[in-house]
Amino acid sequence: MKGYETYRTISVERRGRILVLTLDRPDALNAVDAALHAELARIFVEVRHDAEADVVVLTGRGRAFCAGGDIDWMQAAIDDPALFEETGRQAKEIVFGQLDLDKPLICRLNGHATGLGASLALLCDIIIAQENAKIGDPHVPVGLVAGDGGALIWPQLVGYTKARHYLFTGELITAAEAERIGLITKVVPEAGLDDAVYGLAERLAALPRKALQWTKTVTNLPLKALFQAHFDAGVVYESMSNLPADHQEAVAAFREKRKPLFAGR
DSSP states (O other): OTTOOOOOSEEEEETTTTEEEEEEEGGGGBBHHHHHHHHHHHHHHHHHOOTTTEEEEEESSSTTTOOOOHHHHHHHHHHHHTHHHHHHHHHHHHHHHHHOSSSEEEEEEOOOEHHHHHHHHTSSSEEEEEHHHHHHHHHTTTTOTTTTTTTHHHHHHHHHHHHHHHHHHOOEEEEEHHHHTTSEEEEEEEEGHHHHHHHHHHHHHOOHHHHHHHHHHHHHHHHHHHHHHHHHHHHHHHHTSSSSHHHHHHHHHHHHHHOOOOOOO
């Protein structure tokens, strides 16, 4: 699409004043590799300055929304820890790109969202999921800290006691349970997902533009203050958790389709 020609892992489509961003690595369940991470770091800034878009929808191609970090990308960071310097900078740009976007951002949760995929979804303003989708943050089970935003956004949505449980265990939550505890906005049948998402998007696009944008801006001020105060620490802790042997064991076990044997180091 004109204005977004350089993107290779995110597809962009216009539906009137609605802009649809689709994570486009379906064969990898839209897992985030170096290329997608870099594109996510700049797409929301570009969308903010897109004068033809009033409402934004974020979704995934195929049967998943986003399966978190790509396993080969994780191995590359283990082999060369210096990669985390650039990754950390991009992580901050992704989070603040979403929080600074003054246009309503609706997550069309078309399938499972895990790890970074869950953070991308939960940092949207409204999350509408199809009934078979699940969401969770399994950073800890793969030996990492949820420093990409998960450790900060989950407690804001469901409170600390539930957030700790799900962040510690990495359990995936059904869409129905996620709605019940206030993690996501709404669950609909799979066949009704488009009607629910784009119906709401059109409704929002018909509202007074400035009132809508500035309401989002004010609503996000406490979240931005939280992330400005603590996000850098999360990135540092996640970078540190890339180094222990337990993370390498988790990655190796995943690739070899076996249960990991952690040594606590």
